[in-house]
Every structure is written in structure tokens, then in C-alpha cells.
Amino acid sequence: MTEITVDNVFKSYAMTPVLERVSVTLPDHEFCTILGPSGAGKSTMLRILLSMETPTSGQVLIDGVPIDDEPQPDRGVVFQRYSVFPHMTALKNVMIGPELKAGNWFTRPLGAKRRQLRNRAASLLEEVGLGHAIDKFPSQLSGGMQQRLAIAQAMIMEPKVLLLDEPFGALDPATKRSMHGLILDLWERNKMTIVMVTHDIQEAFTLGTRILMIDKVRDDPHAPAAYGSTITHDLKLDPNRRPPLAVVTEDTMDASEDDPHSMRAIFARWTENAGDAVLEKGGAALKAHAD
Amino acid sequence: MKRAFNYVPSRPTAIMLACLPFILAVIIYLIGSEMRLAENPKDKLMPSFSSFGEAMNALAFTENRRTGEYVFWQDTYVSLERLLTGLGISVALCLLIGLPVGFLPYLRRMWEPFIAAFSLIPPLAVLPILFIMFGLGETSKIVLIVFGVAPFLTRDVALSVAQIPREQIIKAQTLGASTLQIMTQIILPQVLPRLFDSLRLSLGAAWLFLIAAEAIASEGGLGYRIFLVRRYLSMDVILPYVLWITLLAFLMDYALAAMSRWACRWKHLEMKPA
Structure with missing residues (x-):
């Protein structure tokens, strides 16, 4: 059993907040994909899980025990390059x-x-x-x-947890697909928890049983650095009913991580298309609507 | 008519072209020597090849009457011993200091500026200090070489440690590696190819310091001999010695390149995906 708990994590560099109020619990054998526009802090989140960085406040626990403050063998990692x-x-x-x-x-x-x-x-x-x-x-x-x-x-x-930082980001589409098959295979056979950062929405929906969108809830156009990001969408997908891949559309391919608006729109469409495969929705965006 | 840089020589042509400047230099020397000797048979500035042969025969293949040694080989042995000892100590120092200083942030903050300043001290300026401290024997000559080469190599090692991607160091930690393991098994092997290159570049400096030290105070060695016979304008000894030193330096350079290829095979592979 491996349960990862992220408990109210804040992270800021100098005076600039990157992450705020990030709380999430990942049960055993989750395949969690983290999406987000570039600069939103999804890689920072992964680096915190890896103990490459320490949160400014809050903590990360595995099975109720705070993670070590250095990278350790209980959490494996694959980077995009130089691994x-x-x-x-x-x-x-x-x-x-x-x-x-x-x-x-x-x-x-x-x-x-x-x-x-x-x-x-x-x-x-x-x-x-x-x-x-x-x-x-x-x-x-x-x-x-x-x-x-x-x-x-x-x-x-x-490792109990395998952390992947855009591991397939530099690969061509065909290679990417065969890597997806490989990683799902390994994940199912070894019963570990995977947390993967990606900017590819299709990849996130193809692989994940849990999708976290890290984005800004509050945005001040005059001071883009005033607020940090948090988990705006938290989707639990049925592992046995993967969303249909047929929804691959032209605009998905064009989804640019540099444009938060297009990314949000395309994410919403994917969520809609996933239909019944989505078991549960959560996240700050949902709460904001409820208010 | 193609653009000039699009004409590329074939391999035999390339070899021939590479030999040409050497042959040219020999020919020019021969002509110059011939002309001077025709004017004055006792000219010492550009001796003929046969007088090189005689001088070298006397130094290399005839026992010295006073000491019973073969002077040329004795000079070579003494000089190489000094040079290799100096370089060996420099390599050991640069790894022992450069690796930890490059890798551990506390040591880096503390020592990097000092090493940078230290490496800027002109070694020849402190040669008198070395003679005073270590006497005129072997120690001061070896220390001069170390002084001239080690700080440069140390800085270079420390800098190339910093160039290893951080991802690799993180990865090694997730594989359970300790500080010492990362330094010896991850960093050291990746620094080696660069160290071989820097060492090759340092050879010129090492020879310079060796010959300078031998010229000033010594009882033997290639540099000592050159400066000794200079008093008699013995170009027939000086020129072959210079050629011999050049050849030795070239062979050492070649040997280091070969050692690098042997010890760091991964670095010298052609970058062809399988």
C-alpha cells in the first residue's frame, strides 16, 4: 500500500508564489497525470514530490510519514532528458x-x-x-x-512511487504511443503509483486514472505573478473504461501549453468527451463555480 | 569552378599535404646552411646535417669520458622523470581538490575564488621562492611544474563537475547513492575525458616550466644541456635537442589521446543511434 498525501502545500520563490493551497490524496496504485499551462508549477509539484525542492509550507506524506528531505530510493524518477x-x-x-x-x-x-x-x-x-x-x-x-x-x-x-517529468515530451508520436503501452504495462504489473507531469492532454487522458490540472484560479492580468497555482480540476477516471481516443481532434494537437486559455478550453472538451469514464470531479474550479 | 572550401583532398593527398611543410622547412634549412657554409666553413649558426650527426653521436652513443654516462639519454631520463612526476602530482591534486570543490557547495564557495586567484600567480615569478624554500635540487623543479599546471587543471575539473546535468545527480540519489559514490562512480568517469584534453593542453606549459627550471639551476636534463652549450654557440647540439623535445612532447600528446580513447570509450563513440 502506498498512499501519497499532499497536505496544503505552498511554494514561493523569493516573493513570487508558484503553488498555493495544493492538497490532494492519491490512493494506492494510482496513475496520476498532472497537466497545466507552462509556468503554472506542474514541474515544481513534481520536484516537491521528489524532494528536489522543499515546500515553503505544508508537507507531503507517504503512508502518513513525511517524505525525506532528500531524493531517496522510495521514489524513482525519469526526466525528459539526462536520466x-x-x-x-x-x-x-x-x-x-x-x-x-x-x-x-x-x-x-x-x-x-x-x-x-x-x-x-x-x-x-x-x-x-x-x-x-x-x-x-x-x-x-x-x-x-x-x-x-x-x-x-x-x-x-x-520504488513505491515512480515520478515522470515529461518523459515522452521529446519523442515522435509513434514512439510515444509504444512508450504509453510500455508504461501502462509496467504500472499494471508492478502495482506501483505513478505521478506523471505532461503538457499533452491526450497523453494525460490516455494514461491517467487521475488527472490533476494545475492552473491559476485567480488571475490578475496586471500582475501575472501575484497569485500561485492550485489544483483547478481533479478528475477520477474509471481505469476499466478509458475515455475514447476518437476525440483526438485537430485542436488537441494544437493545444499549446503557452496559451492557458486554449489549454483550459481543450481540457474542458476532453472532460466532456470522457463522459461516463469520469467517476468524480473535484478541484478549485468546481468549488469556485459552486460559490 | 566550385567555391574554394568545397575542394576537399583525398586521403593520400591529405597525407602528402601534411608532410609538405616539414619537407619545405628541411629544404630551406639545407639551402641556408649550404650557403652560409660555402661562405665560411667555420660558421656555427646553421651547421650541416653531418655535424648534427657527429654531435649527437658523441652525446648519445659514446660514453662520457668523465662520468661514464651517455649524456643524451641521461638528460632525457632526468627531464622526463621530473616532467612525469610533476604531471602525476598535478593530476592527483586536481582530482583530490577539484572533484570535492566542484561538487560540494560549501567547499566551492570557500575555495573557488582562492583557486582562481592562485592560478593567476605567474609560476616563474615564484621560482626564486621555490629555490629558497626547496633548494636547488629536484624538488623545486617538480614543484614549479605542479605550481604551473595543477591550479589550471583543478579549476578545469571543478568547472566540468558543474557541467554534469543536475538530473543525473538527482537520479543517482533515487538509486540510493552516497556523496562519495556519486563522486567516484558518476562524476569522476565523466570528468576524465575533459581531464585528458586539459592535460594535453598543459603539456606545453609543463615543458616550459621544466626547461626554465633546468636552465636556471640544474646538473642535468634536456633544458640544462641546451643552456649549457649555448655558451659555445653549439647549434649542432641545440637544434637536435629542440627537435627531440618536440618529438617527446608530440608522443606524450599522442599517448594521452590514445589513453583517453581507451579509458573513456563512451565519449569517443560515433554518435550513431543503434
């Missing part, structure tokens, strides 16, 4: 996690233990579709293959 070590082969990149965790040069796995680790790493690489490339260095792999490697590297640590 793998360029000086190690694919196999070594996957083996390095357990090796590092085992401790120093003298306590690292040797002999039978090392062979066991090697086999585990190799089968994990096989699983993510890199069985043929275990001796290649990252620079010899394509962008999609590097991300597969990064996922395998994180998976071998069996």
Missing part, C-alpha cells in the same frame, strides 16, 4: 542502482549475487524492449530507447 548515465552501458545503467544501494566497493555484489543481479537487469531490459542493446552506450541509443533505459533503471529499485 541515464552516459558513461555506462545499458546493462550497467540498470545494474548500478542495486550496486550503489549495496554500499561501498567492498560490499558490492560479487560472484553469484552479481550474476543474479546481471540476469535481473538483463531481463528487465528485455521487458522494456532493449534486450538487443544491453552492451550499447546511451549515445548509441535513440531518444525513445534512452527513455526505455531510464525506466528500466528506475524500475529495478522497485
Whole structure:
């Protein structure tokens, strides 16, 4: 069981608020996608979950225990780029996690233990579709293959939570689709919680069982930095009834994260199209309407 | 008629072209030497190739009557020993200091400005201090090389540590790595290729400091010999020594490049996706 609780998190840089009043509870085995216009603070949210940054106030708990204030092996991560070590082969990149965790040069796995680790790493690489490339260095792999490697590297640590920061943002559409299949597969088989930041609405609806839209509720056009963002929409999707992908429209492709208005409109249309697949709606925007 | 830069030589042509300036230099020297010797057979400025041969034969292949040593090889040995000791100590220092200073914010704030200032001290200006402190023996010469090369290498290592993407350091933490593990297993291997390059660039400076130190106070070495025979205008010794030093420097440069390719294979791969 892994339950992530974000409890009234505020984050500001100098005097500029980025996030305010962010509270959400993610139950075990959730696939949570975080959407939002650029600059809204969705990556900041992920960095807080990763302990790359500490919230100005509020806290994050996993199973009721506040997360450590440094990145730790209980939370794995895949970034958009630079997630793998360029000086190690694919196999070594996957083996390095357990090796590092085992401790120093003298306590690292040797002999039978090392062979066991090697086999585990190799089968994990096989699983993510890199069985043929275990001796290649990252620079010899394509962008999609590097991300597969990064996922395998994180998976071998069996983290409770896997954090993904726009992991497929730099990939072409076909590669992206095959990566979606891979990540859903791994998520279902390993029963972990995934939190993924993306600016691709289609991706968010395709993968997520939970969609959080991080955006500004209050916006002062004369002082755009006056208010921080919060969770404006919080959708729970039925994992067994994924929203129809047929709603992919031209404008979805054009959804620009630089234009908050178009993003909000397209998000609303997607929510509508998702229909019965949406089990529950929440978020600050809903509350604002209710008032 | 194509644009000039669109004419690219084939490989054999390229090799021939590369040899041409060397051949040209030799020919020009030969002509100059011939002309001067025709005018004055005792001219010392541009000796003929045969007098190079005689001088070198006497120094390299004839036992010295007084010491029983082969002077040329003894000079080479002494100089290389000083140079390699100096460079070795510099590399050790630059890793021992540069890695932690580049990686740990507290150490960086404390030492980076100091190292930057330290690396600007002209090493030759402190040579007298080194002679006073360490005497005229081997120590002061090696220290001069270290003084001239290590601060530059240390700064370079510290800077290239800072260039490693932050994502990698975060990633290593999520894999459970400690500070020391990250420094030795993630950062050090990625700094090495750059260190090899910087070391190659430092070779010129290292030779400069070696020869300067040997010229001023020494009892042997390639630089010592050149400055010793200068009194007799012995160009027949100086020129072959200069060529020999150049060759040694070139071979060291080549060896470092080869070591880099061997030790950092990942850096020298052709960037071809599989």
C-alpha cells in the first residue's frame, strides 16, 4: 500500500508564489497525470514530490510519514532528458542502482549475487524492449530507447512511487504511443503509483486514472505573478473504461501549453468527451463555480 | 569552378599535404646552411646535417669520458622523470581538490575564488621562492611544474563537475547513492575525458616550466644541456635537442589521446543511434 498525501502545500520563490493551497490524496496504485499551462508549477509539484525542492509550507506524506528531505530510493524518477548515465552501458545503467544501494566497493555484489543481479537487469531490459542493446552506450541509443533505459533503471529499485517529468515530451508520436503501452504495462504489473507531469492532454487522458490540472484560479492580468497555482480540476477516471481516443481532434494537437486559455478550453472538451469514464470531479474550479 | 572550401583532398593527398611543410622547412634549412657554409666553413649558426650527426653521436652513443654516462639519454631520463612526476602530482591534486570543490557547495564557495586567484600567480615569478624554500635540487623543479599546471587543471575539473546535468545527480540519489559514490562512480568517469584534453593542453606549459627550471639551476636534463652549450654557440647540439623535445612532447600528446580513447570509450563513440 502506498498512499501519497499532499497536505496544503505552498511554494514561493523569493516573493513570487508558484503553488498555493495544493492538497490532494492519491490512493494506492494510482496513475496520476498532472497537466497545466507552462509556468503554472506542474514541474515544481513534481520536484516537491521528489524532494528536489522543499515546500515553503505544508508537507507531503507517504503512508502518513513525511517524505525525506532528500531524493531517496522510495521514489524513482525519469526526466525528459539526462536520466541515464552516459558513461555506462545499458546493462550497467540498470545494474548500478542495486550496486550503489549495496554500499561501498567492498560490499558490492560479487560472484553469484552479481550474476543474479546481471540476469535481473538483463531481463528487465528485455521487458522494456532493449534486450538487443544491453552492451550499447546511451549515445548509441535513440531518444525513445534512452527513455526505455531510464525506466528500466528506475524500475529495478522497485520504488513505491515512480515520478515522470515529461518523459515522452521529446519523442515522435509513434514512439510515444509504444512508450504509453510500455508504461501502462509496467504500472499494471508492478502495482506501483505513478505521478506523471505532461503538457499533452491526450497523453494525460490516455494514461491517467487521475488527472490533476494545475492552473491559476485567480488571475490578475496586471500582475501575472501575484497569485500561485492550485489544483483547478481533479478528475477520477474509471481505469476499466478509458475515455475514447476518437476525440483526438485537430485542436488537441494544437493545444499549446503557452496559451492557458486554449489549454483550459481543450481540457474542458476532453472532460466532456470522457463522459461516463469520469467517476468524480473535484478541484478549485468546481468549488469556485459552486460559490 | 566550385567555391574554394568545397575542394576537399583525398586521403593520400591529405597525407602528402601534411608532410609538405616539414619537407619545405628541411629544404630551406639545407639551402641556408649550404650557403652560409660555402661562405665560411667555420660558421656555427646553421651547421650541416653531418655535424648534427657527429654531435649527437658523441652525446648519445659514446660514453662520457668523465662520468661514464651517455649524456643524451641521461638528460632525457632526468627531464622526463621530473616532467612525469610533476604531471602525476598535478593530476592527483586536481582530482583530490577539484572533484570535492566542484561538487560540494560549501567547499566551492570557500575555495573557488582562492583557486582562481592562485592560478593567476605567474609560476616563474615564484621560482626564486621555490629555490629558497626547496633548494636547488629536484624538488623545486617538480614543484614549479605542479605550481604551473595543477591550479589550471583543478579549476578545469571543478568547472566540468558543474557541467554534469543536475538530473543525473538527482537520479543517482533515487538509486540510493552516497556523496562519495556519486563522486567516484558518476562524476569522476565523466570528468576524465575533459581531464585528458586539459592535460594535453598543459603539456606545453609543463615543458616550459621544466626547461626554465633546468636552465636556471640544474646538473642535468634536456633544458640544462641546451643552456649549457649555448655558451659555445653549439647549434649542432641545440637544434637536435629542440627537435627531440618536440618529438617527446608530440608522443606524450599522442599517448594521452590514445589513453583517453581507451579509458573513456563512451565519449569517443560515433554518435550513431543503434
